[in-house]
Amino acid sequence: MSETNKQLYGYLVEFDNVDGLVNAAEKVRDAGYSDWDCHSPFPIHGMDDAMGIKPTVIPWIVLCAGITGCTAALAMQWWMNAIDYPTIISGKPFFSLPANIPIIFELTVLFSALTAVGSLFALNGLPQLYHPLFTVEKFARATDDRFFLVIEASDPRFDLEKTRQLLESCNGLSVEKVED
Amino acid sequence: MSLHDPAQLMDERRRLEGLGLSVTRYGGAIGLIGLVLACLMGFIQENGMDRFFFVYLTNFIFFLSISLGALCFTGIQHVTRAGWSIVVRRLMELLAANVVLMAILFIPIIFGLHSLYHWTHAEAVAHDPILQHKAPYLNTAFFLFRAVIFFAVWIGLALFFLRKSTEQDESGDYKISIRLEKVSSWGLFLYAMTTTYASFDWLMSLDPHWYSTIYGVYFFAGSAVALFATLSALCIGLQKSGRLTRAITTEHYHDLGKFLFAFTIFWAYIAFSQYMLYWYANKPETTGWILRRQTAPMLWVSLSLIFCHFFLPFFGLLSRHIKRNKSLLFFWAIWMLVMHWVDIYWLVMPEYVHQYGEIGAAPFGLMDIFCLIGFGGLYAAGFAMWARGRSLIPMKDPRLAESLTFENA
Numbered sequence: 001m002s003e004t005n006k007q008l009y010g011y012l013v014e015f016d017n018v019d020g021l022v023n024a025a026e027k028v029r030d031a032g033y034s035d036w037d038c039h040s041p042f043p044i045h046g047m048d049d050a051m052g053i054k055p056t057v058i059p060w061i062v063l064c065a066g067i068t069g070c071t072a073a074l075a076m077q078w079w080m081n082a083i084d085y086p087t088i089i090s091g092k093p094f095f096s097l098p099a100n101i102p103i104i105f106e107l108t109v110l111f112s113a114l115t116a117v118g119s120l121f122a123l124n125g126l127p128q129l130y131h132p133l134f135t136v137e138k139f140a141r142a143t144d145d146r147f148f149l150v151i152e153a154s155d156p157r158f159d160l161e162k163t164r165q166l167l168e169s170c171n172g173l174s175v176e177k178v179e180d
Numbered sequence: 181m182s183l184h185d186p187a188q189l190m191d192e193r194r195r196l197e198g199l200g201l202s203v204t205r206y207g208g209a210i211g212l213i214g215l216v217l218a219c220l221m222g223f224i225q226e227n228g229m230d231r232f233f234f235v236y237l238t239n240f241i242f243f244l245s246i247s248l249g250a251l252c253f254t255g256i257q258h259v260t261r262a263g264w265s266i267v268v269r270r271l272m273e274l275l276a277a278n279v280v281l282m283a284i285l286f287i288p289i290i291f292g293l294h295s296l297y298h299w300t301h302a303e304a305v306a307h308d309p310i311l312q313h314k315a316p317y318l319n320t321a322f323f324l325f326r327a328v329i330f331f332a333v334w335i336g337l338a339l340f341f342l343r344k345s346t347e348q349d350e351s352g353d354y355k356i357s358i359r360l361e362k363v364s365s366w367g368l369f370l371y372a373m374t375t376t377y378a379s380f381d382w383l384m385s386l387d388p389h390w391y392s393t394i395y396g397v398y399f400f401a402g403s404a405v406a407l408f409a410t411l412s413a414l415c416i417g418l419q420k421s422g423r424l425t426r427a428i429t430t431e432h433y434h435d436l437g438k439f440l441f442a443f444t445i446f447w448a449y450i451a452f453s454q455y456m457l458y459w460y461a462n463k464p465e466t467t468g469w470i471l472r473r474q475t476a477p478m479l480w481v482s483l484s485l486i487f488c489h490f491f492l493p494f495f496g497l498l499s500r501h502i503k504r505n506k507s508l509l510f511f512w513a514i515w516m517l518v519m520h521w522v523d524i525y526w527l528v529m530p531e532y533v534h535q536y537g538e539i540g541a542a543p544f545g546l547m548d549i550f551c552l553i554g555f556g557g558l559y560a561a562g563f564a565m566w567a568r569g570r571s572l573i574p575m576k577d578p579r580l581a582e583s584l585t586f587e588n589a
Contacts, residue, residue, distance in 0.1 A: 045587040059499075090460060098459050101452060 006179040009132040010036075010152040011163055012139070013172040018044055021147035024170035025050040028151060031166055035155035039133075039142040061119045062112050069111025073104040132180035150178065186580045193423045194571045200564040207561035214554025221547045227536065228547075233292030234532040235548050239555040240289065241383065242406070242524045244282045245399070246559075249407025250275035251334060252371055252400070254341050258357075258364035264435055266583035267427045270574050271414055273345055274566045275407070276338040281562035283331040285555070289382075293320060298535060299388040310389055318388055326381055330374045337367045342566065345574050352576030375400060386531035390469040394454045401447040402523050408440040409516040416510045418572065427573055430504050431586050437503025440516060444497065447523075448490040472530040477542040481526050489519040521552070 015021045018040070025038055029052040038044075038051060047053075081087070082095040092099060121127070133139050133150065142148050149170075151163055167175045196203070222232030250272040257265050257272070265272075293300045298311075299318045305311040311318070340363060348356040376396030384395050392398075415428050415436070458466045473482045493512055502508045529543055574580065 063498075090462065092460075098452075098456050101456070105449075 008153045009178040009180045010150050010155075010158070011167050011175060012133070012136060012148055012150045012178050013167045013170055013175045014138065015147040015149070015170075015172050016145070018147065020170070020172060021149060022046065022050045024149050024167070024172065027166065027170060028149065031157070033151055033155050033157050035152040035158075037150055037152075039139075039148040039150070041143055041145065041147075056123070058116060058119050058123070062116045065115035066108050066112040069107040069109075070104055072111070073107035074100060077103055132178055135180060136176070136178055186575070186584065189427060189573065189575065189580075189584075192425065192427055192573075194427070194573050194575075195569075196423075196564055196567045196572070199421060200567050203564035204561045204568075207557040207559075207564065209557070211554050211557025211559075211561060214550045214552075214557060216554075218547050218550035218554060221550065229292075230295040230536055231532065231543065232547060232551075233289070233295040234528055235551045236288060236292065237296060237382070238521075238525050238528045238548075239551045240282070240285055241528070242521050242552075243285075243555050243559045244279070245403040245520070245524070246406045246410050247276055247278045247282055247338070248334070248371075248375055248400075249403035249405075250411075251279065251338050251341075252368065252375075252403070253407055255337070255364040255368045255371060258341075258360045259368065261361065261579070263579040263582035264432065264586040266577045266579050267424070267432060267573055268411060268415060268436070269577075270345065270570070270572055271411060271418075272407070273338070273342045274563055274570070274572075275410065275414075277342045277566045278559060278562045279331065279334040279338050281558060283335060285558070286327060286331065290324065293323075297323075297385055297388070299385060314388060318385055323381060326377060330378045333370050333374045337363075337371065340367075345577075346570055348577060349571055349575045352578075354578045357578055372396075372400075375403075383527050386528065387469055387534070389465060391466075392454055392458075392469075394450060398447075398450045398454060401443060401450045402520055404443040405440065405447055405516055406520045408436055408443060409513040409520065412436045412440060412509055412513040413517070416506050416513075419506075424572055427584060429586075431588050432583075433506060433509055434500065434503045434588050437497060437509050437512075440513065441493075441497040441503070444490065444493050444516065448494075451485075451490075472534050473526065478526070478530045478533070481522060481542055485519070485523060485526060488515075489523060493519070 013024060015024065021038055021040060022044065025047065028036055029050065038047065040047075077100045078095050086094045088094075089099070133148075138146070139148060149167070149172075151158060151167065157163075164175060218235065219232060222228035225231070254269060254272045254276055256262070257269055289296070297318075298304055299314070300320055305315060316322075341360065344356050344360055347353075376399075379396050379399035383399065384390070384392065412433065415424070415433070419425050419428060455470065458470050472478060493516060496512050496515075497503065502512070525544075532543065577583075
């Protein structure tokens with residue numbers, strides 16, 4: 001591929017310890033960037049705060065899904081047992097709540113669980129088979145023993161000089177351009 | 181502010197000190213007065229002693245269930261090598277050690293067997309083939325023998341947990357943790373067997389014709405709710421008094437809240453599982469027990485359990501923000517304790533109404549209040565006595581540092 005086809009993706013800074021990454025994240029957060037991310041081999045406590053990540057909306061989505069599952073199960077059983085195909089089962093009324101509760105419980109859990117997984121994938125843009133960072137060879141160590149912070153060129157505050165200076169002030173091992 | 185190093189715990193107030201002494205003194209005094217007043221009311225009223233023993237049993241089981249929940253979860257922390265819970269584990273050990281007090285408070289029940297348990301009446305058994313069939317199990321001598329075994333197992337385990345853990349406060353020997361883990365593994369098995377049969381003996385046999393195989397699990401679910409409600413409220417109370425202020429953090433409350441929430445659901449799951457089978461089968465020998473709780477006045481107690489022991493706390497405790505807010509968690513902890521008391525009342529008192537034919541309102545009065553205060557005072561005094569001279573935190577537990585810095589991801 002020729003040089004001219006390449007597009008700037010962003011700046012990548014590498015650290016060999018957790019504290020370096022957390023401090024850098026705080027700096028980038030305070031500088032007001034929005035399109036940036038951190039990569040580490042394991043979850044880091046306090047990272048959400050350091051990056052200024054807002055609480056996720058997934059709980060609310062899951063709550064709605066749970067309520068939907070609950071009412072769907074109840075409506076389905078009412079329609080099937082009392083309207084569409086009324087059958088007397090062990091002398092109970094056609095529509096009897098105790099018999100319906102296990103299905104209500106199951107569908108509530110099923111809808112909630114599938115929605116939780118589904119919305120997690122959707123909100124994170126997964127599955128994603130390719131990422132510009134894969135062009136950086138040493139980035140493979142993000143799953144082993146290195147910590148990375150990347151600021152994307154799409155960020156409105158991104159500036160070739162200022163962003164570079166900001167990242168260099170973080171005392172990482174190296175700062176480099178990522179092109180794709 | 182959380183602590184990052186166990187050494188920082190040295191600045192923390194981590195003993196009951198003077199507070200313990202006054203709780204022992206006043207709690208003990210109030211406790212004795214409460215129980216004596218309740219008993220006196222029983223003496224004065226006609227057939228009041230029958231009523232007294234049912235009220236006594238309700239409150240006895242209520243407080244016993246807190247200790248049994250604590251015993252179980254102390255063991256579970258050991259076998260799972262739990263790290264997060266170390267800062268609250270000593271409090272569980274102290275609550276569990278109160279089974280010694282409960283063993284003493286079991287003695288009055290022995291004198292009330294005739295009031296409580298229909299199967300102790302020889303003339304009733306003589307005319308009842310079902311009771312005759314069950315007599316090899318349901319007879320006074322074997323009943324008392326089993327009670328001795330139950331208390332022996334519980335006291336043995338609870339005191340072992342507390343003694344070994346206190347010993348580690350001095351030596352810091354990690355081998356103690358390994359030994360606790362080993363004993364817990366078979367200890368939990370013994371716990372499950374004894375608790376199941378204790379609930380069969382003391383609660384289920386109030387109606388000796390009725391049976392439910394899930395009854396022990398139902399009782400266990402209630403004990404777990406009782407423990408996590410008590411523990412949350414206790415931690416908040418201790419922090420209010422200036423103790424363990426930095427050792428116990430929002431993260432620990434969050435986990436206690438999760439357990440309280442989970443066991444509230446588990447309780448409802450088990451309660452419904454039991455109900456649905458009897459509802460579906462609709463057999464006369466098993467529906468009587470349900471019917472007594474499904475007709476007025478007990479109907480209202482049953483409905484209050486469905487709504488206030490499940491639906492309201494389910495939505496109340498659902499959000500993480502509530503579990504992480506001390507005031508709200510305290511509110512729900514007290515709420516669940518009250519509802520757990522109602523749950524035990526619901527297990528015991530309909531059988532009193534059934535046996536002694538009291539109709540009208542659900543039986544509740546001054547005697548119940550005196551008895552509850554009595555047990556509460558003695559239970560608090562017992563807790564303070566076990567805490568005497570002990571740190572409220574396992575000071576040299578190998579996992580203490582992990583617990584102090586614990587965070588919910």
